[in-house]
Amino acid sequence: MQVDIAVIGGGFSAVATVINVLDRLGQDTTVALVSRKSGLGRGVAYSTTEPWHRLNVPAGRMSLLADKPDHLCEWLAEEATEFGAEDFIPRQLYGRYLQDTLADRLLRADNSAQVWLVDAEVLDCEQLTDEQQVYHLSDGQLLHAKKSIFCIGGTPAGLPVAPEKLAPEARSRICLNVWSDPWMEKTDPNDEIVMLGSGLTMIDQVLSLKARRHQGRIQVISRHGLTPLPHRVPRSHPVAPTFEPGSKPLSGMMKALREAASKAEDWRAVVDGLRPITQSLWQHLSTSERARFLRHANAWWSIHRHRLAPDMWESFSQLRQSGQVSVAAGWLREVYQADGKVRSAYFDRHSRTLRQISSDWLINCTGMDRCSISKTPLLKKMSSRGMIRSDVMGLGLAVDQESRLINEVGEASRSAFALGPMTVGQFFEIFAVPDIRVQAAAVAGRIAKELS
Numbered sequence: 001m002q003v004d005i006a007v008i009g010g011g012f013s014a015v016a017t018v019i020n021v022l023d024r025l026g027q028d029t030t031v032a033l034v035s036r037k038s039g040l041g042r043g044v045a046y047s048t049t050e051p052w053h054r055l056n057v058p059a060g061r062m063s064l065l066a067d068k069p070d071h072l073c074e075w076l077a078e079e080a081t082e083f084g085a086e087d088f089i090p091r092q093l094y095g096r097y098l099q100d101t102l103a104d105r106l107l108r109a110d111n112s113a114q115v116w117l118v119d120a121e122v123l124d125c126e127q128l129t130d131e132q133q134v135y136h137l138s139d140g141q142l143l144h145a146k147k148s149i150f151c152i153g154g155t156p157a158g159l160p161v162a163p164e165k166l167a168p169e170a171r172s173r174i175c176l177n178v179w180s181d182p183w184m185e186k187t188d189p190n191d192e193i194v195m196l197g198s199g200l201t202m203i204d205q206v207l208s209l210k211a212r213r214h215q216g217r218i219q220v221i222s223r224h225g226l227t228p229l230p231h232r233v234p235r236s237h238p239v240a241p242t243f244e245p246g247s248k249p250l251s252g253m254m255k256a257l258r259e260a261a262s263k264a265e266d267w268r269a270v271v272d273g274l275r276p277i278t279q280s281l282w283q284h285l286s287t288s289e290r291a292r293f294l295r296h297a298n299a300w301w302s303i304h305r306h307r308l309a310p311d312m313w314e315s316f317s318q319l320r321q322s323g324q325v326s327v328a329a330g331w332l333r334e335v336y337q338a339d340g341k342v343r344s345a346y347f348d349r350h351s352r353t354l355r356q357i358s359s360d361w362l363i364n365c366t367g368m369d370r371c372s373i374s375k376t377p378l379l380k381k382m383s384s385r386g387m388i389r390s391d392v393m394g395l396g397l398a399v400d401q402e403s404r405l406i407n408e409v410g411e412a413s414r415s416a417f418a419l420g421p422m423t424v425g426q427f428f429e430i431f432a433v434p435d436i437r438v439q440a441a442a443v444a445g446r447i448a449k450e451l452s
């Protein structure tokens with residue numbers, strides 16, 4: 001099979017890319033969308049079937065298309081849902097929006113590019129010439145493409161404990177991947193649960209337990225013990241930052257932000273005001289400043305930046321106030337089995353002592369891992385061929401400002417691009433829909449120009 005463009009992946013990034021390509025290229029162009037799972041368009045984020053798993057960004061800012069900001073709200077109205085621009089809609093519904101929009105675009109009889117949906121995993125990729133890659137697919141086929149866009153996301157993070165410190169006997173009471181293991185179905189309402197990680201993944205799991213009228217204690221452990229903060233509705237108008245990218249060292253920027261937040265009516269306005277320049281701020285930091293930011297400030301940045309719908313925050317806060325949910329700060333050291341229970345030993349951040357908690361279940365809520373070459377078989381093979389390398393910080397794949405993959409000798413590819421969380425090292429803020437959709441439009445635009 002030979003195509004002009006191969007898009008690898010089946011989540012948001014892939015859908016946004018294909019739609020942008022269709023908007024730019026005519027019917028003499030062929031595109032293969034290669035995805036290994038059913039549920040095309042949803043990816044990990046939007047595959048949930050639980051109605052209380054909701055977006056953490058209001059619908060008014062979650063359009064799939066950067067140039068049509070009202071697209072999602074129009075779809076919600078056409079579908080006669082009760083939701084509007086300020087609502088944090090169920091992620092399941094958002095997944096349907098992505099699938100519907102893709103299907104609608106593919107079925108539209110116009111002169112745009114032809115798309116083949118290929119239900120397979122990409123096992124390997126070789127670079128034949130500057131403008132020709134060949135993919136080895138899990139169904140045995142070979143796919144040749146002139147241009148490639150990798151949209152394969154990250155992988156669920158493992159438990160942050162050395163393998164030899166995880167007793168195999170305890171394994172049956174541990175959920176390593178909350179998105180593929182239906183662990184809640186095995187629980188009793190009075191079971192005691194330990195959750196590792198205190199971000200949005202943990203909130204999803206706690207609210208699912210609440211909806212099932214779970215009564216048992218839930219103890220959360222994370223390195224900083226910080227939990228996401230709420231949005232405010234209506235949103236305060238963003239406040240423009242008082243500095244330009246590169247104009248201050250990291251410490252100076254943090255100071256200016258703290259000052260601005262203390263003067264603002266709502267600190268969220270200061271955080272939101274940074275949004276247009278966050279990628280540029282990151283790119284102007286030196287490698288050591290980036291490392292310092294990740295070590296000391298990222299956990300704080302995350303809870304202020306990745307906020308929760310106010311009513312979800314309220315539900316979670318009530319569970320904390322009632323004592324059913326508690327949050328500790330510390331590092332997991334060892335997991336073993338004792339008296340038929342899981343025993344988690346962790347080093348407490350505040351008391352600097354080793355503590356132990358006994359529970360019926362240990363649930364890994366540490367979220368998505370960085371896109372690591374060593375943990376992704378396809379990337380490992382591409383790396384061994386010299387086609388890709390990690391970014392300097394080891395967060396994802398090295399790409400240039402145009403999202404082109406960079407090979408082992410530092411050359412930017414003429415034909416292969418990466419999108420979404422895989423490009424975090426270059427762009428930092430590239431996880432959420434409002435950022436990925438801009439990247440997808442830009443990459444599709446570049447490819448369209450080069451092919452025509």
Ligand SMILES: Cc1cc2nc3c(=O)[nH]c(=O)nc-3n(C[C@H](O)[C@H](O)[C@H](O)COP(=O)(O)OP(=O)(O)OC[C@H]3O[C@@H](n4cnc5c(N)ncnc54)[C@H](O)[C@@H]3O)c2cc1C
Nearest residue numbers: 009010011012013036043045055056122152153420432433
């Ligand atoms: C639980 C969760 C909730 C989120 N909520 C929000 C939100 O409310 N608002 C927001 O803006 N952002 C949210 N995000 C972030 C954001 O939407 C994601 O970062 C985005 O969906 C990433 O999409 P992706 O397509 O790059 O990756 P993914 O969604 O991870 O998709 C990757 C796809 O590639 C496929 N794939 C991988 N390897 C191969 C291979 N070798 N061959 C073929 N296919 C392959 C996978 O099967 C998968 O379909 C959320 C993220 C998560 C995890």
